Amino acid sequence: MKRIAESTVRRLSLYLSFLEGIERQGLKTISSDELARLGGTTSAQVRKDLSLFGSFGKRGLGYSVPELSEKLREILGLGKQWKVCIIGAGKIGAALARYRGFAERGFIVTAVYDIDEAKIGKRWESLTVRPVSELEKDAAKQDFDIAVVATPAESTPAVVKQVVRAGIKAILNFAPIQLSVPADVTVRTVNMAMELEGLSFALSNRGD
C-alpha cells in the first residue's frame, strides 16, 4: 500500500469521532460534503482520504454511518487491544493512566517504570513502579506495543534507548525534546511549549 500521510491519518481520526456522534443521533447515512463541513475541509478531501483504503460509499446516497465507522476503526487498528507501558511515574503519566478514553479505545496500561529510586517499588494507579533497567527483560515476556514517555528532558534520551532496545515500535512522547529512533519506530510528540509558541507566533504576527 502507498505511504499514508500523517495529515490523512489525523483526518481519519476526526471523521471517526464525527461518525460516532452521528451514530448516537441515529442518522443512517452521511455525505462527504457533510463530513467535510464538520471537519473544516472539503468534500473532495474526504473522498480522497477514504479512497486510499477502498470505496465505501454509494453514489447518490453517501456513506452508511455504521459501516464507515467500522471501516475506519479497522483502518486505524482500533478494536485490537494494545499493551501500553508508561515510563515516568509523574503527573502526566498518572493523568494518562486514569484517562478513560485511553482504555475505551483499547489501550491497556499494564506497567509503569521510573528511574527514580524513591519511586521504584511504590504502588501507583494500581500498578507497582518498576525500574527502567528492567524494561527490556519485562518486554520479552509482556510484549508491549506502545511506550508512553513522560520523563524529564534530561533523562529522556537514555530512557528512549531502553525503549528501542526492548523492541517497542510506537512511542507517545511528552518530553519536550526531539527523540532519535530507528525508522521502524513511530513517534508522536505532544509538546505543550511548542503549541503555546505557535499561538504566541500567531498573536505576534497578526495582519502581516
Next chain:
Amino acid sequence: MKRIAESTVRRLSLYLSFLEGIERQGLKTISSDELARLGGTTSAQVRKDLSLFGSFGKRGLGYSVPELSEKLREILGLGKQWKVCIIGAGKIGAALARYRGFAERGFIVTAVYDIDEAKIGKRWESLTVRPVSELEKDAAKQDFDIAVVATPAESTPAVVKQVVRAGIKAILNFAPIQLSVPADVTVRTVNMAMELEGLSFALSNRGD
C-alpha cells in the same frame, strides 16, 4: 510578510529549544547542518525556515547561538507576556496552571472559568473559579490573549462561542472536538485520542 506554514513555526520552536540547550553548554556558533541533525531534518530546510525572516548567519561560520536564539524568541513573540484564562477547572486545567514552563515562557494564567455551579466561587490554584457567563464582561477589563479550553466535549461549542464573543484571538483546545471559529482566531488542538489512533494506525499498517 508571506504566510508562514504551521510546520515551519513548529520547527522554529524546536530550533529554539536546541539553541537554549547549546547556549547552556557554552557553544558560540552552530551550523544549519548541526541544527538539522538535532531536529531530524535537512540543513536546507533549516536555512529556508530562517530565511523567511531574514538572514541571521555568517557564511563559512554558521549562526551565532545567542543571536539566533534571540531572533527566534522575537519571531515567536516570546519575551512578551500573554494573559491566559483557563476554561474548565478540571484536571487538565490544573496541570497546566501548575506547569512551570507555562509561566517561564511568559504565559500568565490570570483567571479560571467553569460552567459547573458546584465549582464556581471555589478557590482553585490560587484563583477563584468564575462562571463562563462572565467571561465576556471580564475580558473587556482584563484583555485576555489566550484561552485554554479544557471542557468536556458536550459543553465546548457553547464555551468557544463565549470565548470568540469575548474577542480572544488564540485558543489552546484540549476538548476532543473540532472547533469552529472565525478566520482571525488561531486554534491549536491537543487531542490525545488522535495521537493514540495515529500510533495504532502505524502499528497496524507496518510493512505495507
Next chain:
DNA sequence: TTTAGTTTGTGAATTACTTCACAAGCATGA
C-alpha cells in the same frame, strides 16, 4: 595577499498534498 576550506542564502527542481471537475452509479418518481 592569496588560497583552501566552510557554510550561508536562494532560485530551480522535485515531491507531496489538495482541489477541481466530471463520468459513472444509484435512488426515486413518473
Next chain:
DNA sequence: TCATGCTTGTGAAGTAATTCACAAACTAAA
C-alpha cells in the same frame, strides 16, 4: 422502463512544502 437529481471515486490540474545545487561570503592559515 426511463428520466431526473444526487453523490461518489478518481485522473488531471493546481498549490504548497521540501530538497537540490551552487554562487557568494566569510575564516584561517600560509
